[in-house]
Amino acid sequence: MRGYLRNDGSKGIRNSLVVVYLVECAHHVARSIVNKMDHPDVQLIGFPGCYPNNYALAMMKNICTHPNVGGVLLVSLGCEGFNREYLSDAIAESGRPVNTLVIQQNGGTKNTIAKGITQSQIMLEQLAQCPIEYMHLDELVIGTICGGSDGTSGISANPAVGKCFDRLISADATCIFEETGELVGCEQIMAHRAESPELAKQLINCVVKAENYYAKMGYGSFAPGNAEGGLTTQEEKSMGAYAKSGASQINGIIKPGEKPNKKGLFLMDVVPDGEPMFGFPNISDNQEIVEMIASGAHITLFTTGRGSVVGSAISPVIKICANPETYANLSDDMDINAGAVIEGSKTVKQVGDEIFELIVRVGNGEQTKSEQMGHQEFLLTYKTFDSIGPACLK
């Protein structure tokens, strides 16, 4: 695959310049810079809140130093709580070009947009100089999530991703699955795959944590469309979602933004620690994708039954459609038709191989459907984790 070699030694499959608003008050200026640049590699991301949050700061640091990111333009209003100095230093330390524009110090909206465009053009020229090196499968980090699941997801798309994961892991890639709230009911089955008895206990504990958290929120990780598509209960949805993890041994648990410390298969524990503080663990699918990216995912495999159309900033999203009727209806948005399994024309293994082959092509620069359509969603909100504090920001 085609790897963009960064100064910190990591390799990315995309070469993006991200324009980052550090509070909602800077969103319009940042968006205007991106819109006027009108370049597929210039992407908009940001954080809306004015109050500081260690999770958001750690996530943003990891996202801005992601292997797919080549340069960063920070856009601050000036008075918000986001620690822009810390973020800028961390990006510079990674060897990436970074500039900060503070709207209050640059003469307001119009002048800041003009400066942002000039700086973005200079950084794009710097990005074009990034050396390209061959990238091996064992350097890839692949995440998976599901969204808009229905009664077909657990039979076709999810087990096909599981087959693809097994193949990636046997090629020494790193794979991450997630959403502990969508593993409620299969924690015991999953624990049998842990590499150690201690990890088995931790796997069960983090699903129990998710169950308690969602019970306090009053809703499970279950949307009305799930029921319309034939799913009746949380545990039924979970059994289907769990199939994405394949059959390989589970090697560890990470929290959002933490990077796997070795190769293999990891569960991301997305549910905040402690008493519920800021609301639902992830308010919609794109927040899950952003967490995968913050933990290093080069590509996210997104399975859907009802039909999600989203993509993401920074890392390509490969959409795998479980339901043949949905595929027929939304084929422009879908990269892989796993509905062929439901129709009986392909096996789960065949679709798993198709996903694997597409990953390699996307790693070589082929655009996914959501990239072709300009989908660059990004969502980061407040959360609290025990281990994502100042200590791990160092």
Added chain:
Amino acid sequence: MAENKFVQLHPHDNVIVCCQSAQKGEQINIANQVITLDSSVTIGHKIACQDIAAGEQILKYGASIGSATEAIKTGQHVHLHNMKSDYIASHTRHSVTGE
């Protein structure tokens, strides 16, 4: 194609899953028996492939996915109206159901 309209995911399952829309009254040959559909169902939905007592576990993928809130007869649609989660209630756009 009719023989592929439903799938039983595990031999212990008491529900089968619809892979192609089917009409009320249709007969399905599956799991060594002929089941007559009690209602029309669309893709992804479940039909009982044996009689299930109230309170009994609903088995899919060979695992429990909840329990019956009333007696369910072979051929009946199994969904929010006659089963519930044993973990956390499901919700639709209009209400929380199953509790």
